[in-house]
Amino acid sequence: MTVTEDRPTYKWVGTRPIRHDGYDKVVGKARFAADLNLPGQLHGAILRSPHGHARILSIDTSVAEAMPGVRAVLTAADFPTLEMGNPERDVAINLMARDVVLYVGHALAAVAASTRAEAEAAAAAIEVEYELLPVVLSLDESLADGAPLANEDNRTAFSGSDDPSNLATVTPLERGDVEAAFEAADLIVEREFETSWVHQGYIEPHACVVDVGADGKADIWASSQGHFRVRAQTAAVLGWDTARIKVTPAEIGGGFGGKTTIYLEPVAARLSEKSGRPVKIVMSRDEVLRATGPAPASKSRIRIAATSDGELTAIDGWIGYAVGCTNDMAGFIGAMSVASYKFPNLKLEAVAALTNTPKSAAYRAPSAPQAAFAIESVIDEIAQGLGLDPIDVRLKNAVTEGDPTAMGSPHPRIGFVECLEAIRDSDHYRSPVAEGTARGVGSGFWFNIGEQSSATVNLNEDGTATVITGSPDIGGSRASMALMAAEELGIDVHQITPVVADTESVGFTDVTEGSRATFATGMAVVNACRELIDELKARAATILGVDAEAVDWLDGEAIADGKEPLSLAAITAKAKSTGGPLTVTASLNAGGAGPSFAVHCCDVAVDEETGQVTVLRYTTAQDAGTAIHPSYVEGQMQGGTAQGIGWALNEEYVYDDDGTMLNASFLDYRVPVASDLPMIETIIVEVPNPAHPYGVRGVGETGIVPPMATIANAVSAATSVRMTALPMSPPAILAALGER
Amino acid sequence: MSKRSRTHVTCTVNGDEVDFLASDDTSLLDALRDELGLTGAKEGCGTGDCGACSVLVDGRVNCSCLMFAPEAEGTDIVTVEGIAEGDQLHPLQQTFLEGAALQCGICTPGFLVSAKALLDENPDPTETEIRYALAGNLCRCTGYDKIVRSVQEAAVQLRGAAR
């Protein structure tokens, strides 16, 4: 761990207690959505389109309805039509096609029956008449002159135009004078890059159990990163009041952004309503890969100008994202992720275009990895061309506080330089590169978000505490909430029970995404604790017979001159007589989320006979602000890295000409396994975020941004071949070596 | 409406003699989860590629999604629910907790079963041997680093206890 600044000595923050929910998870008791069963439940199955783009001429469910065990069948006709402009229209259409199917795997009908097999058999018996439409399967096809429309309903966002288009967004960004800078450059490198669609790859398929009672209220258990959004989106798709819906977050088996939207809950709810029985729907892995959102495929052209001493004076380029069947903000966000270097002159256009493939969903730092792959590769090539150390080139140009982001707004306090120095000074980087291996570095960051959170802190009669939040725990955040509460209240973290509560039992809380939970929900927890401490001091004053202003709070005790300290437990024991229960709820719309930068370094060996790239050693340095629970910060760094390695070396979507995914299983969609990877060394850099009481920066997403370029740069060093297309799978490496 | 005929299966699960009914095409995984209520083993893929459904059958690691439930007749099955001894966690479970070897926890039951099978057979595995023994279990959260370290630590503890 690298501590960058003088920081307070904490008693609990920064320690590594066993996470409270861990025990249930190691004995098989933890309940994920598919583990829940309700008496009388039916199983749902979804009919999915075999065509990549087609008009639905008719759907005949009569045969299905009469089949054994079937209790309900539905189509889009069972949902209200959401008008153009309704923010949930795309989500609604994606989870149940209306009039047009937009990709192979697009849902268009659903069945609830006594067993899953009966439901699937009935779904297969639904008769659909299609009129085939042209299929658009790549960015190039989508952007070509005269290209057929992938989705006739799409309009280009912020354009003011009502013409149907394949363009989702167009984001130009400009500052300075790039042409002058390129004229004056000592070295210019220009490259084109390409990446494939990749899936978040969570091991737990989407699942939910929905029980609509005779009162018309829906009880939903869902695998989700944000149950308040499940409630809101389900309400919007069904046309129901929010008050009719309760969502309980089950334990979630991975999300990474892919579970920040919904696919199943409204379908299960309508089936439950129609049948009068609870309905459980669990996706198969095949469905997950064919029909849930991957990260967009991309193409880019990046040109960077440099002076001979390594100053990067200009960047000019274009990046396009193939975002699937409905409008998506990938282009905007991708453009804005260009913000690690000062680039006084900048001209970029980021474009997102539609294809007849599944609607994209967020995947850890969405859109940034594709952009970073390109930019970090070109910078590496510049360093090679100038004969400069790649870390030195980055140090020379790294943004610091006050430097502009791509949007123009100034960066707040950030730790990019500190991360670069941490890698430069690391054991890994200082060790000689072993014979037959080669080294690469890369960097990346994510802005992180704040958004809304609520927290309730209850002090129990015996001085223990319950901390209730609404942030589904996808990486250990419950433990972090308990640690921050322990630090504030001055009691042992093991005397605190952190709980993630349902939508009826905690105040509104935004989705666990954007690396916001420890930051924003943590802030709500801290605020609730501080308000509670004010109340505890007032109660202590009553007990001690002094004025409230005379009481201080220190290490879990109320202190007043001339009086014996009162422990928290001594005060809670007298809660009733001093005013009643001790409970506080705090809520906020958190501003000031601090960006988290990371720098990665890897050593690889390339087998020139097989094309296999072996990652031999990997080190990551990332700015966490303050690591509340260092083990789980390290976990985020390592997990993001492993996903990036998969993105770099093996993962891709293979489609046939009709838009059918050919590798829709974990056998052929190859994610890293334990034998693919070395230990992943972590260096936690701490440049505290001034906007958070403990200096926290979200860390969940940044880790996936650097690895692709880091590995491509190492492969370049090993082979003198610049890999510009992902994945760098053995056939791709062999082909590139063949052209060397 | 007739139900397909179901086979009566008797076997031992986590030391208990149990019995249940299963169709010929019910997987052992579905029988464990739906007939016996043992939901520790998970379905991550249904095709034997992710290992989340791993259980021990007569001491060997099996993807329970690939076994038909009637094949379990007369076998001795251990699931994650049977790894602890009463209220004593197995060293692997303890080191996984202390070593933060789980984040979302969905893959954890499968890893514990596979790792237990490894250490039962090879009490002093190298890092490479651990990685290859666990290569059939996918984890998307951790990058495997802390899982491997936790297995190493559990191996040390088990060797110490065995002396």
Next chain:
Amino acid sequence: MPRAHLMTPLRRFTDGEGVIEVEGATVGAMIVELDRRYPGLGEMLTKGASAAVDGLIHAEPEYLAVDPDTDVYFVAPLTGG
């Protein structure tokens, strides 16, 4: 007077101007004034923008108070995964 900084796609409303001085005690008031001067811009800013002020990004900044020397950068809303 506070300054509004507009990202490039929105400058089509302002004849290419990217930095505009506009009266207002809050970001919301600035947006109302911007819409008065450049009809249609208000809806773009309300529906599709967060505001970056002093390096910090605020989602739904309608009631965020600004000083006479504040620079408000209207940026696309950020999410994450």
